[in-house]
Amino acid sequence: MGAARRRRRLPADAAAPRRRAPRHLAAAALARGGPADDGARAGRSRGPDGMVRPDGGGTMTPTRSRCARVLLLALACALALAGCVNLPRSGPVTASEPDLPVPQGIGLFARGPEPGATPQQIVDGFLTASWAGYSDEFLVARQFLAGPAVETWQPLEQVRIYADTPAPEYSRTDDGAVRLSVIGEGSVDSAGRYTETAVQTTLETDFTLARNPDGEWRIIDLDDGVLLPVANFRSVYVQSALYFLTPELDAFVPDVRWYPQHNLATALVRGLLAGPSPWLQPGVVSMVPAGTRLTVESVLVSEGVARVDLSADSLAAGPAERPLLHAQLERTLRDVPEVQELEITAASAPYEVAEPVPELTAYPYTARPVVVVDDGVLAEVTGTTAEALPGAGLMEGLDPHHPALGYETDSPLTVLLDGTDRLVTAPAAESQSFLLAQGSDLVAPSVDRRGWVWTTPAESTGNLIAVRPSGDLVEVNAPWLEGGTVRALRISREGARVVVLWESAGTTVIDVASVVRGLDGVPRGLGDPVRIGDRLSTATDAAWIDEYTVAVLGTSAAAPSPSVHLLPIGGPSTRLPAVEGAVSITAGRGDRSLVLATEEGRLYERNGASWRATLEGVADPALPG
Template identity: 40%
Template sequence: MSAAPARLRRRLAVVAVWAVTVLVAGCVSIPTAGPVAEGDGTVDEPGSVFPLAYSPPTDASPTAIVQGFLSASAAGLGDSYAVARQYLTAPARTSWAPGEGVAVYSTAENLEFDDSRDSQVSVTFPMVATLDADGRYAESPPNAEQDAVFDLVQDAQGQWRITALDNGVLLSQPIFDSVYRATPLYFLGPTADVLVPEVRWFPERNTATYAVRALLQGPSPWLRDAVRTAFPEGTALALESVPVGADGTATVDLSAAVAAAGTDDRALMKAQLAEVLELPGIRDVAVSIAGLPMVEPEPAELRRDPSPGTVARMIRDGQVLQLDGDEPTFAADVAPLAVPDPHGLAWARDGGPTVLLSGADTLVLAPAPGGAPRALVQGPALVAPSVDPASWVWTGPSQSAGRLTAVQVDGPVVDVGAEWLDGRVVRSLRVSRDGARVAIVSAGPDGVTVDVAGVVRDGSGTPQRLTERMRVGARLLTATQVAWLDESTLAVLGTSGTMTGPTVHLVPTAGPTRPLPAIDGAVSLAAGRGERALYVATDAGVLLTLRGTSWVEVVTGVQSPAFPG
């Protein structure tokens, strides 16, 4: 008996096609018929808990074979998929590459298997996210589903086996969360003293090896032109692993391509490796080149996740207040604004500019004591500004023509190319505190999206263009404003699920979106570092902050709260 190869169909135009492995839950049970089999009980470091894998029962039905394969595949990181391959025909065992990607599905509803067709079993999965072969995480939009169709054949002994399948695996969200780890890779920012993260997800087992390999391969295309790495092109691991000794020392043996690197670059390489290998069980990093210990350079002094400080500013009755704790005071370096309809405040620390919008069409430099406000940019329906670490002030027309505007107080006004924004309506933008990335909320034919892009600068640090976008927060239904909560997490004001009004959502650059408690009338937000430094302003002028699981009032009569940035 023969059958066509297994097929996968994705709904909602989900492009990637995956093989399916799942921990069967609810009404879908792990097979209970057949002999007792020995499971893989390997114990890894804390967090690496694998389900048991069972060999195929004799004379199992096609449905039982598919169920067993899915359960065994969920345990695959613990046994290198040895048991899962027992459910496949001989050619499929050889050709299947489970490491090519992961699709993560929800267990909120029970799975149902359809075996109404001869030699075929199908199942639909509610999707949470996908992970590519290099660990790049992409959240799935609401109601996304993946259909999997398994075709089976009987072997010479009359036993059903899966005849073909695509590369990759599918895991339930609880299993994924227990066997994968979010791991930031660190690259060098627009100034040589700051590190920029790109978060990937790797298996808990051998995370160090996966992470260093990915670091040496370099950043993803969306970030590549905005950062650099100290590792020379072609650098690889001389040995295909990063062993961790009993004393917690991770040994990174690099290929001979590193031998020509100078002392400064070696210090930067060591710093990148040390940050990436801040993992459980690792206390030190030893670097060698083709088996010979690298001469230890003087440590490079690099900043990671620059602090925005603890002071937030806001507007009240035409003046700028600042808040450090619960007691607001007037900002000593800013005079009364003396402009019509002031809103959209942004500012920089350490003597940098304080700027805002006056009406819809004018970007204004706030006046110093004894001075007057000064128009910096005029244009139709400008986006509320953001100030980057080099004191470039970013704005641009909401109706984008594929570019943004950046200006320095006593410098030029430059157009920043952003081709993917052409024809979109920009609602909010915020440059990251490392200056290498920008988060943008915009609306277009594909609806409202939250995207992160790299900022490409010239040798003087002047912004030139944005890279391609990376979508985040795909679970959001609407979004109006974005801010950076830390180096790899955004705070986004919007809606998701069944909520009727906006609230703050925590949106990782690579991870699942999480809503915070609901807020009545939320219209703007400010984010310092971490959830304890979140402020939300309501349409009634009330400023709220998060205390535990509740929003509490801080001050009234204010608008446009902002931390530096």
């Protein structure tokens, strides 16, 4: 590839997860960068002279008609058409969801304060105007404020998302402030990182009001950020991802973010230049040179071309680094429907990229049939039958459980637990099983792309075990696990992350952490984790289904029977129908690939929105990983 002013069409990525089109009215604005502060409050000034605080006491009735006061104006309903790509003529047939273009949405507009409005009506009107603020830069919303709050309120510091039902409840605090109570669903910080709240979490926020010189009530003290019901959040924000690189520079690693739809390309580029989330940073690399920023306020997208003008700092990237930087920008912008091509400049001058831009994947998965334990031997599932693998005759004397498969195309590595305390290789046609590791009550193994097999004793001492068939064995430092009980672990497809299901002081915890490797690729430790799945009460097994979603078998207050929960690393969870007696799961690519086994030995696969039994008398299904 030559000078960067040459446009490069963004390649299609069959492995990329599909982004759903929003289902509701869309309003938009670009999220402001900076650290989040969930508990941040505006200054406590009581406003200019002449303002009077409202009287305390009393309970207000819920308001159910806020949306009726919003004036809807249809600005545009045009769909951005994706660029055409050549259809593949070879390769496996796979199922996929259509990649629907995201509509640019309909603007929301709200009235300012009504004369004579009560304190509750002012708060109610402010919330409505806040929803519309993504269309008018919160100008109308600030009309409901007075005093320093007009300038100090930071609407994009955080987004707190609450359930559409039940309706918000209003009450008065002892000092007369208006208190809003809602059922929390999640929050998004100023960098676009989503955190799901625990089930039935009540979110309370107070608004202090006073009369202005005209005798009208106005808000003079409030929390930073915006409160949005789920429906409005989905219309305004869209799930995207920033893409970084594995240390080996051979695969992408996503960092999920939520940004307003408007100016999405700008938000994504700014996020990528700012770097990965703290939990992910130890396990990934980026080719963005230090100090690199956009030279203008936004990324210009015109006629399908995204023009990214980087600061002169970007010139510090060497000839081998620039194609990878280009690849990061390219993959990150692929989530923007109206972008089909990318043009990079540095300080308005051509950005020279002499080497070809590599085609990397974010989900390096190798498909193969499901392997199960069938009457004491390993067997491969084909349709509704299971056929013993070569080497089955050499398994006499073994007590096989929890097989795990490598990613090799030919003669893939296969390991299993022999009883509960021995990790061994599976015997092949002409080779015996041999011991890899030993420990008390080992958890089911997981194999990464580098050929490392991971396990750990259930009672953790703060270390995991990683071993190769060659005999190399290392202890992987994870001090945050010390004293806990590990139930399951799974290494991500690209090998830069791990999900760990464990119990701490009797509480189920689902953590995702980066895998820290040495220059030789040997795993050395885990970074500090990020927590997901707070809505689950128990968790017993897990499987990666795409580049940023983990399927977890567990229970919750809403589902006391074991169910598969789909947990994005930075997004709202969903639950699949329960299967009575489910004890283990595995998956390949997508939630349609999920396979589930019950304690009675029945194997299930996805069938539409439900499950279908395919085999009996088997246990512990396994796919690569």
